[in-house]
Amino acid sequence: MPELPEAETVARALRKVLPGRAITQVEVRSPKLRTSLEPLKTAGLEGRRITAVRRRGRYVVLALEDGRGLLMHLGMSGVVRVESPEVPRRRHEHVLLHLDSGLCFRFEDPRRFGALECLPLNADGLPSALDFLGPEPLSEAFDGAYLFRASRKRRTPAKVFLMDNEVVTGVGNIYATESLFAAGVSPRRAAGRLTRAQCEALASAVKAILARAIEAGGTTIADFQGVDGTEGQFTRELRIYGREGQPCPACGTRLKAVQLGGRTSCYCPRCQK
DNA sequence: CGGTGGACCTGCTGGC
DNA sequence: TGCCAGCAGGTCCACC
Numbered sequence: 001m002p003e004l005p006e007a008e009t010v011a012r013a014l015r016k017v018l019p020g021r022a023i024t025q026v027e028v029r030s031p032k033l034r035t036s037l038e039p040l041k042t043a044g045l046e047g048r049r050i051t052a053v054r055r056r057g058r059y060v061v062l063a064l065e066d067g068r069g070l071l072m073h074l075g076m077s078g079v080v081r082v083e084s085p086e087v088p089r090r091r092h093e094h095v096l097l098h099l100d101s102g103l104c105f106r107f108e109d110p111r112r113f114g115a116l117e118c119l120p121l122n123a124d125g126l127p128s129a130l131d132f133l134g135p136e137p138l139s140e141a142f143d144g145a146y147l148f149r150a151s152r153k154r155r156t157p158a159k160v161f162l163m164d165n166e167v168v169t170g171v172g173n174i175y176a177t178e179s180l181f182a183a184g185v186s187p188r189r190a191a192g193r194l195t196r197a198q199c200e201a202l203a204s205a206v207k208a209i210l211a212r213a214i215e216a217g218g219t220t221i222a223d224f225q226g227v228d229g230t231e232g233q234f235t236r237e238l239r240i241y242g243r244e245g246q247p248c249p250a251c252g253t254r255l256k257a258v259q260l261g262g263r264t265s266c267y268c269p270r271c272q273k
Numbered sequence: 274c275g276g277t278g279g280a281c282c283t284g285c286t287g288g289c
Numbered sequence: 290t291g292c293c294a295g296c297a298g299g300t301c302c303a304c305c
Contacts, residue, residue, distance in 0.1 A: 002298060002299080003298060003299090006298075034281080034282095034299090034300075034301090058298095058299080073299080073300085074298090074299090075282090075298090075299060075300085076282090076283095076297065076298055076299055076300095077282090077283080077284090077297085077298080092283080109282095110282080110283050110284065111281085111282045111283050111284085111297085111299095112281080112282050112283080113281070113282065113299060113300075114299090115300095153275095154275080154276095155275080155276075156275075156276065156277095160276085160277095163299095165299095165300085172298055172299070173297090173298060173299085174298060175298095218298095219298075220298095221297075221298065222284085222285080222297070222298085223284095223297095223298090224298070241298095261276090261277080261278095262277080262278065262279085263297095263299095264296080264297090
């Protein structure tokens with residue numbers, strides 16, 4: 001799944017059903033995701049009440065009444081559902097949190113790149129493990145001036161720069177690709193060579209595209225689902241992601257693809273400079 | 274320090 | 290038809 005709009009979609013759905021609920025039983029069915037799941041078994045979560053659901057970047061935090069929180073990341077293929085414990089366990093459902101509402105929070109993740117850990121929360125209500133993250137892209141702290149400042153002397157490609165969680169958090173391959181296209185910036189351009197105007201255009205594009213994607217409930221390529229099983233509707237609004245070889249929607253030029261930072265990056269060689 | 278490449282996983286697909 | 294290399298929304302670490 002999961003870039004910021006998908007994490008936000010999940011967080012909003014969980015906010016409707018989790019706050020106020022107590023965890024009655026923890027069911028751990030795999031030894032580890034990205035990190036070991038063993039500590040969850042002995043974390044003493046039974047009886048603890050969930051007080052709030054927060055999102056930071058691609059992470060979702062389920063705050064507990066005791067000052068700790070469950071830090072969750074959906075990796076590449078994570079899906080969360082809240083449904084009856086009677087529904088048969090799926091193949092890659094690794095953690096189930098039974099709730100006093102009679103429902104069950106279920107974390108499914110075939111590739112196991114996701115994470116679920118219980119950690120103490122700081123004054124901001126977040127685990128300090130997230131302190132390294134850069135600004136939220138939809139916050140005022142993220143704008144053209146910030147991008148321009150942060151990119152000086154960086155030789156890394158603009159796309160890799162935009163996907164760096166320390167620069168701005170939550171922008172992954174899909175939304176970086178779409179934002180660069182919307183801003184008319186080549187994904188290969190050295191970050192330090194971006195003009196002030198390009199930084200303004202990029203920041204605006206990131207904000208507009210993420211906001212629109214959140215409205216649409218995220219993007220589903222293969223496996224992202226909302227908590228209620230629905231697919232993200234932003235998929236139909238993607239303009240170039242995954243379309244290498246096809247004509248540019250703006251000028252008709254054949255879209256190209258390059259590998260940048262190990263990720264496929266589709267772009268229009270004519271529209272993006 | 275900044276930048277790159279591989280590792281971590283399973284599942285699907287496109288090309289032979 | 291069937292097989293398998295390659296690729297997939299992310300992060301982290303070792304290495305230059």
